[in-house]
Amino acid sequence: DADVTQTPRNRITKTGKRIMLECSQTKGHDRMYWYRQDPGLGLQLIYYSFDVKDINKGEISDGYSVSRQAQAKFSLSLESAIPNQTALYFCATSASGKSTDTQYFGPGTRLTVL
Amino acid sequence: GENVEQHPSTLSVQEGDSAVIKCTYSDSASNYFPWYKQELGKRPQLIIDIRSNVGEKKDQRIAVTLNKTAKHFSLHITETQPEDSAVYFCAASKGSSNTGKLIFGQGTTLQVKP
Numbered sequence: 001d002a003d004v005t006q007t008p009r010n011r012i013t014k015t016g017k018r019i020m021l022e023c024s025q026t027k028g029h030d031r032m033y034w035y036r037q038d039p040g041l042g043l044q045l046i047y048y049s050f051d052v053k054d055i056n057k058g059e060i061s062d063g064y065s066v067s068r069q070a071q072a073k074f075s076l077s078l079e080s081a082i083p084n085q086t087a088l089y090f091c092a093t094s095a096s097g098k099s100t101d102t103q104y105f106g107p108g109t110r111l112t113v114l
Numbered sequence: 115g116e117n118v119e120q121h122p123s124t125l126s127v128q129e130g131d132s133a134v135i136k137c138t139y140s141d142s143a144s145n146y147f148p149w150y151k152q153e154l155g156k157r158p159q160l161i162i163d164i165r166s167n168v169g170e171k172k173d174q175r176i177a178v179t180l181n182k183t184a185k186h187f188s189l190h191i192t193e194t195q196p197e198d199s200a201v202y203f204c205a206a207s208k209g210s211s212n213t214g215k216l217i218f219g220q221g222t223t224l225q226v227k228p
Binding site for chain 2: 031033040041042043044045048056058059090094096101102103104105106107108
């Protein structure tokens with residue numbers, strides 16, 4: 001879905017470095033999510049945000065932080081990257097409301113920590 | 115917390131045969147159950163979803179069934195085609211009127227042999 005974009009698409013970094021992954025959306029959705037995907041483990045929720053002032057931890061938030069700079073932008077940071085954070089990271093968006101549960105995913109960022 | 119179990123982890127069928135993927139969830143408050151398809155190197159995309167007030171939903175060759183009593187839902191693909199080959203994820207949520215968080219199963223890799 002071209003309405004949800006992520007940068008960078010690929011990143012190789014070293015242990016201990018600070019990394020920021022960015023997500024932008026033009027869907028006008030108020031809710032945004034960050035997931036991590038590892039082989040055989042599905043998608044695990046890292047953080048989610050219902051609006052600019054509402055940030056919530058997901059299942060695996062340790063070692064990560066987020067910033068919701070605007071309704072359309074949600075960034076994920078690794079303050080000090082470690083090798084087991086090597087994974088595929090997806091941003092997703094959804095709209096609040098009873099009949100609008102669908103989440104739309106960005107193209108993903110493949111992160112390798114050496 | 116909420117947990118979603120998905121089986122099988124891999125499934126190989128002959129073109130034209132049917133494929134069934136099963137998921138169970140733990141939180142009886144879950145009321146929204148989407149299925150996502152992820153092709154190699156691509157983002158997860160919604161293919162069908164079902165809400166707790168219905169037991170079955172169909173969309174051409176794809177159908178989903180829900181048994182709320184057993185906390186079990188399944189994806190059925192009939193007349194499989196090679197382009198159906200992908201990883202399929204089930205998920206469960208309490209809906210956007212709640213947190214809207216999706217809890218994903220571990221994924222099923224479907225291979226359709228020509």
